[in-house]
Structures are given as structure tokens and as C-alpha cells.
Amino acid sequence: MTVTRQILAVQALELRKRFLGKRAIPVYLLALIPLVLFTGRLAAMRLFHEIQNGSIANDRVIYAVLFRTLILRFVVYFGCVAVFVPLFRGDILDRSLHYYFLVPLKRQTLTVAKYLSGLLAALVLFNGVTIATWTLTYLVYGPNVVVEQLASGHGLFELGGYVLVTSLACVGYGAVFLAAGVFFKNPIVPAVVILGWESINALLPPVLKKVSVVHYLDSLCPVSIPPDSGIAILADPASPWVAIPGILLLAAVLLYIAAWRANRLEILYGVE
Amino acid sequence: MILFENISKFYGEVLGVNRVTLTITPGITSLVGPNGSGKTTLMNLMTGLLRPTRGRITVTGTPVDHPEELCRKVGYCTQYDAFPPGLSGFQFVHATLKLHGLDAAECVERAHKAIARVGLTDAAHRRVAGYSKGMRQRIRLAQAIAHDPQVVVLDEPLNGLDPMARAETIALFKQLGEEGRYVVLSSHILHEVDLLSDRVILVHHGYIVAEGKIAGVRDEIEEHPMQVLVRCDRPSFVASRIFELDSAVEIKIHEDKGGLLVHTRDADKFYLLLNRLVMEHGLDLEAVAPADEDVSAVYKYLIEGDGHSS
Secondary structure: OHHHHHHHHHHHHHHHHHHOOHHHHHHHHHHHHHHHHHHHHHHHHHHOOOHHHOOHHHHHHHHHHHHHHHHHHHHHHHHHHHHHHHHOHHHHHHOOOHHHHOOOOOHHHHHHHHHHHHHHHHHHHHHHHHHHHHHHHHHOOOHHHHHHHHHOOHHHHHHHHHHHHHHHHHHHHHHHHHHHHHHOOOOHHHHHHHHHHHHOHHHOOHHHHOOOHHHHHHHHOOOOOOHHHOOOOOOOOOOHHHHHHHHHHHHHHHHHHHHHHHHHOOOOHHHO | OEEEEEEEEEEOOEEEEEEEEEEEOOEEEEEEOOOOOOHHHHHHHHOOOOOOOEEEEEEOOEEOOOHHHHHHHEEEEOOOOOOOOOOEHHHHHHHHHHHOOOOHHHHHHHHHHHHHHOOOHHHOOOEHHHOOHHHHHHHHHHHHHOOOOOEEEEEOOOOOOOHHHHHHHHHHHHHHHHOOOEEEEEOOOHHHHHHHOOEEEEEEOOEEEEEEOHHHHHHHOOOOOEEEEEEEOOHHHHHHHHOOOOOEEEEEEOOOOOEEEEEEOOHHHHHHHHHHHHHHHOOOEEEEEEOOOOHHHHHHHHHHOOOOOO
8 A cells, every 4th residue: 555655656746747847848849740740731631622632541551651650750759768768867867866765665666656657648648649640630531531430440440559559669668768767877879779770670680670669569550551652561570469468578677677777776966 | 773884985986985883873963074075975875875885884773775664764854955846845745755655644744744843834835946045955854854754864954044044953953862863964064063963973085083972072182282261360370380280282371361271182180280279279260161172173183184083
């Protein structure tokens, strides 16, 4: 009971610190980018009567491409950097981490509590982006089409798939960047290195492809990209039975390592 | 007891503290030393914020690497002037109590009580960001004592306080000490340390150079003469008799011929002689006071004068 209260207290404090103040503005701006783009597209298509030239099947593919590139590899990736890295590193830079270290709370529990607070914020924000952009894509054809898509089950399955992928991205990248924040004084360097690795994933040999979060996320996307789309094709997709447990396992291992490191952290603000 | 057993702490190749063996008892203990001497390192070590490179520390029987147990016993008011953003003073103390796992009603009650103890009730619901330096110091103090710890560690707790707040805070420390708690504080304001401490620990370059009651520490510095101020009716006569003692070093007779300042290596012999002069020669003694038996003098002898360790 006490530990539960402590975890909730950490979450309340973190959510307030990170997501209700000025520091959250860059994350919100990042989330706003696809919303502005998709709203702009909707407005342009309505304004210029482009609806006749479009088709739902075509837009489904366009969304699949934009989801993989803009939302997954840009918004969610950098969003997770901005949300999860400061959970420890931000407190060190603010010289306020000692407040957590001076309460009767295991560092392992603190690590999990901080991760869960970041995850909660990331899930709400980025799934909100996914749902909103998906809706905006079909809203071009009118609200009835959106309702039909959802009611038919096909659209609901598709949207559910994207929400699942977004959630798993938050789980996986969240753990990666929380650990980076615990280990590195300047986590931007590992963030850029990981981004580079994730970006060249499609070009890597099959064995190396599997050492990546985005490979498993791409495998889980509900709509495949046709070979003639000009986008690198996922040659050897992982089965959901491998991809989902794989990402969850990766997150668990990284959290364990981050907690181990947090347990050894000392308050040395002067040298950070 | 708070026990330091052969503690060393190195920051890479830089010495924090070295071979510190200490026993801290209940009451007010002051750590005194210049900047970089190792005071904060000792405090961070005893609160678990740092890990010793060598040695073992226990706080009333609890090893410092057990935060779940240690942090229930210890409250630490650090010198880091940082707060979670956007919180009022009350929310700050309340949030800390929630992190301790206390239930909601108890958190509210304890937060109000701790804030009242540091005299910030009127400002409790204002944002900490708008507090003066002294108020921020006091709200950190409230946060440190709110969970009713047995050990209160305070790093430079009088910094930034106005005279009134300083007096109130010193009274609070004394009260905490009288309640049987361990109050460990560091300060550069030596005369205040002198007024409120039961014991002092002098730290220099990472070593403990002296520890104990202030007078006792002073007595241990045998190679350095002690100064005693005497106000009496026949200072020249007293001076001539004092020079008969082999421990007398220097005597200065006051310009008004109403007293003298004596430097002696053996205070006991000096006081015995003074008693004899009163009894046998009818010396009219107005006042006798040690002129340097305070932390400032001891600190000066031991540290600034590079005196030897006790």
C-alpha cells in the first residue's frame, strides 16, 4: 500500500513537473506538427475539390507511409526523447534529484514510477496524434466515411493496429531514452546514434535488422506499403508473436539496467 | 549514534574526505571548515546521497545504503536551492510527505505543522518561485523535518536568513536538540555555531582536525596559548605574579589600567593563581573571561594557522 502511494506520488509530481509547465511546450509543438499537416491537407482537398481525384484505398497507403515516417520515426521518436530523457537527467540538471533520493523509496521503484509517468503522458499524447491524424485522413470524405470505416470493423482494426504500434513505440523508445538519461550526461548523442541506426534499418542485413525497435514496429503496422511506393520495403517482417513480446522484453531489460544504474547514482551535481 | 568508520571518499582523484572516524551523539553537532573542506561530503555520505569509497557509515544502526530504512530516520536540508517547478511551499512539503508513503490526511497535517514550525504559515500557499532566499531556506527546512526524523542534517541552514528568522531558526534547532534528536549542521557563521552547538567537528582538506565540545577542543591545543581577559584593580601586580608561572607567554595591560589580557599555555595553573591572589591578597576581581574559547578562535588556530590535529 505504501509503495503504491509512493509510485502515485512520483507520478503526480512528474506529470506536473514535465507535462503541465513550460517545459512541455516543445513536446506539444512536436505533436502538433502532424495535426497541422493533416488538417492542412483536409482543408486543401476540400477547398480545391480534390476529393474526386482521391480514393480511400490510396489515402490508406498515404497514411501508412506518413505514419511510418512522420509519426513513428519523427514525432514519436523525438517525443520520447523529450519525454523520457529528462525523467532523470532533467532532475540532475535542475539539482532536484536528491529530493527523490531522500525519501524511503527504493531506487528501482523510483525508476519504474518515473517510467510509468512518462509512459502515461506519451501514450495519451502520441496515441492522440495517431487517432486524430487517422481520423483527419478519412475526414476528407466526410464524417460518414469515418463512421463507416470504424463501424465496418476494418477501419477499427486498422486504427487499433496503429494505436498498438504507437503504444509499443512509446514502451520501447521510452525505456531506451530513460536508460540513456540515466547513463549519459548528454543523451542527445545516443539519441542521434540510435536515430541513425533506426533510419538505416531497411538497408541492413536481415540479422542486424532485428536489432532495432523500428523493425518490430514496422512489422506490426496494419497496412503494408506497396513495392512501387518508393519507400523502403520491409523485406522480412517479424511475426506479432515475436514483435510484441520482443519490444516488451527489450523495455523490461532496459528498465532493469536503468534501475541498476539509478541504484548506484550519487548526487554529484557539481560535476554533471 | 551516527558512526563513521574509517570513511574515505574520493571524487576520481580528488579527495573528498579521508580516513574519517567519528561518533556523533544526540544533540547539536556543528561541522565547521572552509569551503571545500569536506563538510557537505560528510553530510551527503551520512544521508546516502554519496557512497563512501572506503569504510562504513551507520545512522542509529542503519547502514546508509538502505534508503528505505535510512530516509525514515533522516531529514536533510541541503544547500541546493532548487525546487520542483510550479509548486507552492505547502505543495512542496506535502509532495515530499506523499513520497514518504504517508496517507493523505497525515500528509496535510504534517505539512501544516512543519511549515508552522519554520514560521511560514502565512506564505504557505504562495509559489516557492516567489519566495525570498530566506523563505526558500526555511521551506527546505520544513521539508526536512516534516516526517519527524530522528536525525536532522542541515547544510549551511542559516544562509540567507534575516536576523529575526535566524534567531527563530536557531531556537528551532535548539528545540530539536533538546528533543533528543541528532542535529548535524554546517555553518560559516562561527559565533552562531558557538552559541548553539553541543559539539563541533572541525574539518580541513578532508580531514577531521578536531572534535568535541568547544572548550574541550580548545584545551587540546596545548601548543597554542589561551587568552584570558581579566578586569581587576591591580593589573600590574597580577601581571608580575603571572610571569612567575612558566606557562605564561604574554601579558598586555589595558590602557585604562583596569585589566589585562593574559596569554597562557596552562589555563588551570593560571586560574589557581588568580584564586590565590583573590584569597591571599584581596585582589578585587571585576571579571574573568576566556577571550578566545570560541569556535572562531579554535578554527583560526587549527585551520588558518595550520595547527596540528588534536
